[in-house]
Amino acid sequence: MDHKTPIFRSIAIIEERIHEKLTVEALADSIHFSRFHYQRLFREVVGESVMRYVTRRRLSLAAEDLAKTDAPILYIALKYGYDSHEGFTRSFHSYMGVTPSEYRKYHLSVSISETQKEEYRMSYSKNTDEIIRELNSLIVQARETAEFTRKARSRESEGAAYSLFWDLTAQRSEQVAAKIQTTLHTVSAIAQHPDEISSRFLIIKAIEDAAFWSSVTAFQTGLMMARAQPACRAAFDPICEKYQELSRNARICAVRIVPLFDELSELIFQDMRACAAEKLQRAEKQGKTAAAALWDDALPYAYIAEELTLIAGELAAVPLDDTTVSSLEDMLFRLDIILFAADMDTLRTPSHKSLFEGILKFKEALGEVLAFFQSLSSDLSDALRETVGNPAVPVPSPDKLFRDAAFQGNILLFYLKGEVQKLGSRYLDAEQKAAFGTLCGRLKNMIYLSDHARTQKDFTEVVSGFRELSKEMTLLAENLGAFGAPVQYIAEEMKALTTRLKGNPEAEP
Numbered sequence: 361m362d363h364k365t366p367i368f369r370s371i372a373i374i375e376e377r378i379h380e381k382l383t384v385e386a387l388a389d390s391i392h393f394s395r396f397h398y399q400r401l402f403r404e405v406v407g408e409s410v411m412r413y414v415t416r417r418r419l420s421l422a423a424e425d426l427a428k429t430d431a432p433i434l435y436i437a438l439k440y441g442y443d444s445h446e447g448f449t450r451s452f453h454s455y456m457g458v459t460p461s462e463y464r465k466y467h468l469s470v471s472i473s474e475t476q477k478e479e480y481r482m483s484y485s486k487n488t489d490e491i492i493r494e495l496n497s498l499i500v501q502a503r504e505t506a507e508f509t510r511k512a513r514s515r516e517s518e519g520a521a522y523s524l525f526w527d528l529t530a531q532r533s534e535q536v537a538a539k540i541q542t543t544l545h546t547v548s549a550i551a552q553h554p555d556e557i558s559s560r561f562l563i564i565k566a567i568e569d570a571a572f573w574s575s576v577t578a579f580q581t582g583l584m585m586a587r588a589q590p591a592c593r594a595a596f597d598p599i600c601e602k603y604q605e606l607s608r609n610a611r612i613c614a615v616r617i618v619p620l621f622d623e624l625s626e627l628i629f630q631d632m633r634a635c636a637a638e639k640l641q642r643a644e645k646q647g648k649t650a651a652a653a654l655w656d657d658a659l660p661y662a663y664i665a666e667e668l669t670l671i672a673g674e675l676a677a678v679p680l681d682d683t684t685v686s687s688l689e690d691m692l693f694r695l696d697i698i699l700f701a702a703d704m705d706t707l708r709t710p711s712h713k714s715l716f717e718g719i720l721k722f723k724e725a726l727g728e729v730l731a732f733f734q735s736l737s738s739d740l741s742d743a744l745r746e747t748v749g750n751p752a753v754p755v756p757s758p759d760k761l762f763r764d765a766a767f768q769g770n771i772l773l774f775y776l777k778g779e780v781q782k783l784g785s786r787y788l789d790a791e792q793k794a795a796f797g798t799l800c801g802r803l804k805n806m807i808y809l810s811d812h813a814r815t816q817k818d819f820t821e822v823v824s825g826f827r828e829l830s831k832e833m834t835l836l837a838e839n840l841g842a843f844g845a846p847v848q849y850i851a852e853e854m855k856a857l858t859t860r861l862k863g864n865p866e867a868e869p
Contacts, residue, residue: 366391367405370398374414378421379439384410416489419455422448426464433460455489457497466503466537468496468544488547491563494613495540495547498570501609502537505574505602506530512599522592524707525584529599532577532700533606536570564614565689565734571610572693576771578603579853580700583775586849636732637680643725647672650718660784661705661715663777664698668722671695675729688730690767695723697771701778759814761861762822766811768857769826772850773803776833779846787843795836803829823861830854 370391374382387410388398402410418440425436437448437460452460458468509530543566578600585593585600651668654661671691678687702716780788780796788796806825813822833851837844 364405366393367402370402371406371413374417378414378418379441381441382411382414415451416455419452422452422460423456423463423468426460427467433464436460455493457493457495458500462500463496466500468499468541491547491617492544494616495544495563495567498567498606498610498613499537499540501606502533502540502570502574505606506533506537508602509533509599512596522584522588525704528703528707529577529581532573533603536573536606540566540570542566564618567610567614567617568689571607571614573696574603574607574610576697576700578607579771579775580704582853583846583849584704586845636683636729639725639729639732640675640680640683643722643729644672644675646718646722646725647675650722653715653718659712659715660781661712663774663781664702664716664719666777667694667698667774668719671726672722675726683733685730685733688726688733692723692726692730693767694770694774695719695726697774699723701774758819762810762813762819765822765826765857765861766807769803769807769810769854772854772857773800773807776800776803776847776850779850783840783843787840792836792839799829799832799836819861823858826854826858826861830858 370387373387373390384399385395388395391398393401399410402413406413408416422436422440425431425439426433429436431439433448434445437445440448442448442451449459452458452463456463456468458466462468507530509526512526543563547563581596581603582600585596647668651665651672654665654668671694674687674691699716699719702719706713706716776796777800780793780800785793802825806822806829809818809825810822813819830851833847833854837848837851840847
């Protein structure tokens, strides 16, 4: 006997009477089932209890009203069966991840699709509801972080010296929110297009970017504050904490939503590879052109040119068949860091802005390469699935942990080179320059070892190596006095990296 037809008939009744007081008994009677039999079949067909489904549909429609009308929140609450503003707010926050006022304030509207009668689509929709909830929460947090950053300017103790910097960091946070928000419409359409691998990639990529950029912005903010007076640094410590919290929540969110796309992770588009070689060559050429514009002994941008040349060289060196999504993403992340650093340098010397235009062309070309490979492997999903115990907290495998440490070490090396060049001959004598040069070389070797660490001996050597480099960097910073604060900040970040590695059982000496 087909039990689905009467259940779908009851769903149609729910839609017709969604504003009325509904009970399990009344809905069971409407299709001539006993309460027990109806509840059992409803859960079997729909995948959730009757009243949970009713609540979910009411909150979805309430969200639509919040987005499309100016009706008071209390009016909407009463319309969908809630007795108070407070009760509606609690229920809405539990379902959407944000309060009704936040949902309306930040324009978090998504297309609320009609109830689907295909069983697999109904099951998939429940998962997309959870993704929407997570994304809504991240959007609000990112936008509130931007607002917090701008408000911090009112506590500025050094005039307008950092106003442009705070604007730039706030813009970064808003860009994170905007990128996540664009995925909401994609999520809402997944039930109709469950086989689109691009949907999976775009959503996960947006969350990964949110985690990455909030961390980078927190680091850049801390580095900028290290150059300031102590009183100014203390005043803006809360900003770093905001970005760290945003980063943590974004990583947790990424882990939670990945299982929704597991069945799509095997889908690939082999025909996209036909043009990949051409795109790789174009990107390599753009990278070399961008670097050539910055190789000038009279300019303090050799550290940027060096990194651009390195990325372009990596594109040329890796065979097409060995090119992966994660390696291209790493390159694009590094290129974004270079652009961020260039933005900082442009604030100092606006007339040099044209020198950095080639970097944007390089990024565009590299982005095109990534578009070809973004759905060709499941390494991103595999990395995010590497959890132990609580799936809400990412716990990567030792290999993944040390590869990530290598990537983070490269970021620290990049910024260290920048600080050394900014100090220059004005603050560094020949001996200090040589010491920094040696330290950078050793750090580069340690990054390589971390990226290729596979054995217990490797893990131990990497942890010890990063720890020793952090100590030596601290000594060099102390010898510079007040001018060594930025170097000290980088040393502390490396020490924190060592602590994270030691937290892994495989990395204990």
